[in-house]
Amino acid sequence: MTSPHEVRVVDHRTPEERGRSFLPGAGRGWLLPFYDVLTRAAAVRPLHRRVAEIAGIGPGQAVLDVGCGTGNLSFAVLAAEPTARVSGLDPDGAALRRAARKARRRRVSLDLGQGYADRLPAADASLDHVVSSLALHHVDEDGRRGFAREAFRVLRPGGRLTILDFGGAGHGAGDDHGTGGHGHGRGHALRHLTGPLRSRVVPAELVAPNLDDGIPLLLAEAGFEDAREVARLDHRFGPVTFVQATRP
Numbered sequence: 001m002t003s004p005h006e007v008r009v010v011d012h013r014t015p016e017e018r019g020r021s022f023l024p025g026a027g028r029g030w031l032l033p034f035y036d037v038l039t040r041a042a043a044v045r046p047l048h049r050r051v052a053e054i055a056g057i058g059p060g061q062a063v064l065d066v067g068c069g070t071g072n073l074s075f076a077v078l079a080a081e082p083t084a085r086v087s088g089l090d091p092d093g094a095a096l097r098r099a100a101r102k103a104r105r106r107r108v109s110l111d112l113g114q115g116y117a118d119r120l121p122a123a124d125a126s127l128d129h130v131v132s133s134l135a136l137h138h139v140d141e142d143g144r145r146g147f148a149r150e151a152f153r154v155l156r157p158g159g160r161l162t163i164l165d166f167g168g169a170g171h172g173a174g175d176d177h178g179t180g181g182h183g184h185g186r187g188h189a190l191r192h193l194t195g196p197l198r199s200r201v202v203p204a205e206l207v208a209p210n211l212d213d214g215i216p217l218l219l220a221e222a223g224f225e226d227a228r229e230v231a232r233l234d235h236r237f238g239p240v241t242f243v244q245a246t247r248p
Ligand SMILES: C[S@@+](CC[C@H](N)C(=O)[O-])C[C@H]1O[C@@H](n2cnc3c(N)ncnc32)[C@H](O)[C@@H]1O
Pocket: 022, 023, 024, 025, 026, 039, 066, 067, 068, 069, 070, 071, 072, 073, 089, 090, 091, 092, 095, 115, 116, 117, 118, 132, 133, 134, 135, 138, 139, 143
């Protein structure tokens, strides 16, 4: 663990993983400097706050944010529970350096690691929570299965996994659960007008494995208990699903 306000970035990659490709946050590496501005403008921060609220992290608990990018979900977790011991993992070194700068500016402790979702740098049963936002659709089929297996391994019995991503059952239905979506009228018209933009920001083929019960089924196959969608809403970049599961 770091001392208060110390921020470290550790490279957890094996020599083979150093040559491995990944899909960066904004789709292309050169867009990284705009990532935070764009996601702030697109109202992604309230989604992070919602993940932190749903995760229900307690004082002093150990949390790993998988696919943390520039750290925004980690910061939402720390804002909700300042005594949580939060680590972020991402293959993108440049995004991690941004997260580290932000953590230092905010004077919060954050451990940052460079690595992949299917090999988590944590001991068996060592974590209380694994969280992840908008990252799973960046991970291929084998990587997703590896992530579910690894999340199960690193969580203690009773530990929880909370995932936010595009997908779920809400595609096109406008069936928000009271968190800001629109069923018809203005919201429907807006979705229609922004459709081409939405599909450019989040290509349908990346979201396909998350549709319907894609994420809960992935987690159930890895042995999680009670994996289910706990909330969903229609974000301006597309329907998003919040999924939670417990390690028995
Ligand atoms: C859309 S960004 C989300 C970042 C952050 N979680 C947020 O909510 O702002 C997706 C992130 O997934 C990361 N990523 C891509 N492939 C990954 C993998 N195999 N394992 C872990 N993270 C990955 C990207 O580098 C990127 O930072």
